[in-house]
Amino acid sequence: MNNRPPETRTDPDDETLPCGRLLSRVWADWEDAVHDDHTAQCAHCRPAVADLERLESRVRALDAEPAQTSFDAASVVDRVMDTVRLELRPGRPLPLGDAAEDLRIMENAAARVLRRAAEEVPGVRAGSCRLTPGATTVEVALSVRAPLTTPDVRAVAQEVRRRVHEAADRRLGLRLGAIDVRVTDLVAEAAPHREEESSG
């Protein structure tokens, strides 16, 4: 029985199943091993859970079959995680162009482009990138790790700021306001890129 109160969709990308439950909630319950009669019997919840189970089994199979490397397992895992991350946590909608145009880009999609631009500065690794819509522009708060050997951290931050601004203009068409670059660490060598650190 579906004896829960109707769920409220606060995220426009969060799919509401025909039974009224949020897909994200159904999946979260499955991952937390929370079972109820509704999910077990619902014609909509059960296939949704089955999709996630199938995904997980396929991803696990990548680890179980290391000899069959006709594909890049790490790449597949990254793609899977990118998919889940972008779909379930897309961030806020940001205005593109003039307000009257009703054009938007989701925060995490834009942040991904800006992080990549920051990482075009040699040795720099981007961390969190938060974008906040203002009246006419979007504010950026970006954290980066810089190479330990850099002679001038301030200059690195300035170059990151320049690249981010350029990417926002040329690749996105996003009008930026302040770009706050925080150098959170100095690392001895280029750290491996960890996409999971960069979400949000």
Added chain:
Amino acid sequence: MTSPATDLRTELARVVEDVPGVAFLAPGIRRRLRSLTSASTPDGPTPDISGITVSGPLPDGSRTIGIRLVCRADRRVLDTARAVREAVDAHLGGTCAESPDRVVITVTGAV
């Protein structure tokens, strides 16, 4: 037999996907996950219209049409979004000369 709203969504899906710079309409998450797993059931020829929503009409006859899409990264996102608006407006104008519809275009990714 499909509803008029579904027909409109299907028409707009075709219009949007023909715009240069559009990679694809933002699919529902389950469809995306299925596409990553080869053992999953193919979706078949049915166009994915989950990136198009139509709400309304309001008492004044207006509708809100939401379009969620993924752009190609080799083209400026704003330019693509504007081209989509032009194409959609042209299509709606062709089917309803005084369309009061509000069209909201959201880019959910760039590939």
